[in-house]
Amino acid sequence: MMKDLYKTMIVSTALFAAPGMAHATDDTVTVGFPVALSGFVAPYDDGPRKAALLAIDNINAEGGLLGKKIVSVEADTKSDPGEGANAATDVLGKGATMVMVTCDFDFGAPAALVAQAQNKIAFSSCAADPKFGAQGIGNNAYTMATASIAQGALLAEFAYNELGFRKAFVLNDLQVEYNKSLCNSFQERFAELAGAEGIVDVDAYNAGNDTSIAPQITRIKSHDDIDVIMFCGAINGGSYVRQIRAAGIDEPMLAGESMDGSYWLEAVPDLSNFYVATYGSIFGDDPDPEVNAFVTKFKEKYGELPVTAHSMTGYSVIEAWAEAVKRANSFDTDAVRAELDKFSDEPLLVGETSFSPDIHINTGRPMTMLEIENGKHKAIGSFSAEKVSDIKF
């Protein structure tokens, strides 16, 4: 018993003493990245992390934050939610004042919970679930995403107002929670605008089970009055778009941020009539010159364009935190949180960003609409939803 106690004491002394010795110099401040550097989630954390490092470079080039140089430490969650807590403990142990976690609630929450317990700010780059905040994790948790319910409403308004569509078919991928929320909010808002008969029919597949969506395609084909297909597909979405287009269904299709990027387009060469809502155009033609400047800088630093605009959320995590630190004139978590909670339409790279003590995700922010024509992306403007249903936690 005594032996165990000694062991625990030695281990805990080592744990708490080591970081102090290694870091916490007076002229630097540390930002931690307990994110997926390997495994299945790694590609989705890669862009936001690189963009965040770019933002840190920019701040350091301008003399740092409150006179301190920002340094970064990384720890790999190995795409395992269980490892997320260890990775967070690791970077916090190395003196991180703030952490940026994985772009997903399930994978990012374990790390954020550790930061919450140690009273440190935890930003997810792009977890689109409103639970990533005070209600689901704690008052130190924020996400830079635009909530999926806002994206669904935005797409419904865009289809109805801008494109003049009145009849929509909704095709949902049930594998990912984000898709369900996106399609539900689209359906709700489109039915408000076009009436209940505006939703011609709905169908769903599960990307984890369905390799072929032949029966879903038959259902789409059984209607001849469809103006537009709301497509809530994600990771393997390209494969389903290929099947839909191959079946001769050429109706316009709408999609959320999960279909951003051109990495999947090879599956559907010469795709046309496809619209994507995203944080910004990574193709250099965003209506916002700041976004285009970001894309250029990203390419300069990393030698390639960001794969998707999700990277912008990582940049804005650093922007937001640094702004709050400046206003608080302190790195103290309580002071920084108080400033973050006062954010009202702050002009960040991802768009105007607001937080309140209760709501740590954005719903009112505009998004860039991209149109894919003959396999090429073109930004057609920035739009925001007029009416978004209340967040349900």
Next chain:
Amino acid sequence: MNFALQTAIDALSVGSIYALSALGIGLLFGIMRLINFAQSEFVTIGIYILMLSAGIWFPLAALGAICVVVVLALVVERLAFRPIRTADPATLLVTSFAVSYLLQYSLVLIFGARPIGLDILPDLARPFVIGSVRVPRIDIATIGATAVLLSAFALFLRKTRIGIEMRAAAVDFRMARLLGIRANRVIAVAFAMSGLLAAVVAILFAARTGVAAPTIGLELALVGFVATVIGGMGSLVGAVFGGLAVGVVTVLLQALLPPELRAYREAFVYIVVIAVLVLRPQGLFRGAAARERV
């Protein structure tokens, strides 16, 4: 009427992919009682090879994919399964999981986890339209490939020396060895055949979906396994019909269930699978090896 006819075609379409996947799983099970989960990675690696050979004349790319997957299957047999051949089936199963994860994560390491688009045989993805009914060419190709491969393997197993040796090994491995059948050769040929099947699945699957992703073969292997079980473990015809049956049931439920229940479709599919196993525990078709002998 058209909806019904189209749904019937869809059912055959999905069923035919599953049937072809089941054939590869069923073959190895029939011969060496091995449920090889790494079969899904054989398919996935085949798709990646096709992705890498974009721009190369298609028959050459296809041949390349077949060669790579067959060699991979032989290497896996030599390094992973041969050393534990006499172990019990549970050990074989766990080993196949290990091989499956090893190959899957190697793909993640090399290509990353993000899916990559590819476009092979684009014309095959388009349908023939007869009246208002669509008959996708890819389905005709899949059904054709299943029929040809099933018949070819059946002939091979019945008419060639090594085929007969395989069947003997499937019935009683030890006795077959005592009678002078070379176990290494029989099993290597079986693995090569499963590799060939995986490569064909890869080609047809890539043409249909146009995506290479590290886990894309998983669902096919799972359905293939279920199909083998309900078809009757050890029977090749059973595996094919089992695959067809799972596909048909899946499509019919997707077409007929009301929208709010469609999300739970898999639960209904597996209720049917369980019902089949309760009513016919030996499966729909019984393999020769499964019969009790006096």
